[in-house]
Amino acid sequence: MTNSIEERITSPGDLAPIESRLSIRSLHKSYGAKPVIGDLSFEVAPGEFVCVVGPSGVGKTTLLKCLSGLIPPSGGDALLDGRRIDGPPREMALVFQDYTRSLMPWLTVERNVLLPLRGSDLPRAERRERVVRALAEVGLSEAVAKYPWQLSGGMQQRVAIARAIAYQPEIMLMDEPFASLDAQTRFDLEDLLLRVRDDLGVTILFVTHDIDEAVYLADRVIVLGESPCRVLEIVDVDLPRPRDQITTRSLPAFASLRTRVLTLIRH
């Protein structure tokens, strides 16, 4: 007989069902006396693409910082594969909006992308191959020998994305990674991310202000609101895959999902 999910917990250190990659359980976070995250709970399954939306200042970045182990929660749990996250997990890559602070200005583009692979056991040729491939994916093959300060803002953000892709993480946490990009590059990188998810089976938690982007990318959209913040609703996005910038965005179901999310945020 099959055990229940809760019974399939494998060791005393495990706190979540093994089916969840990420588990957020009654998470609270305060800065000093100010509570930012109230009582947040949701799960992310392996290989799932989950987008988080909510008004400015609601606590989205704070949530990602707790999940990446950069700051401790004030209460509740953030779990990866059932284990409490208490520092940046090896299997995770982070892409934040502020690319100016994520790239090393004294390293070339190639060396910036190579950076997270340096401590790995991968043969040198494989590391270089991954760097070349990732830079080609984001359309920056020509910029390998340049320094970040010689590139536009959008190009620097593409380097940051190439670095995350080259690392081939199991989980990517992304905080408005495309906010500073022009519309065409943004569409290209959204599609690249969907391909990476399909090819590598990466689990992605993606924060965005752009409701259309959230609906286009996600399997589920988590709508945050109120202060301290809580989950207002989790919207299932059952649009067909593979998605296409023109066809998917013209579907009546796309419009109703967008209206649903927007209504939740505006109320």
Ligand SMILES: Nc1ncnc2c1ncn2[C@@H]1O[C@H](COP(=O)(O)OP(=O)(O)OP(=O)(O)O)[C@@H](O)[C@H]1O
């Ligand atoms: N280190 C900090 N110390 C004190 N308060 C902070 C700190 N970081 C964030 N805050 C406050 O916590 C609240 C949530 O901030 P956070 O950056 O998580 O929101 P957000 O939803 O990501 O906002 P945005 O969409 O504008 O990026 C804000 O009121 C912010 O001023």
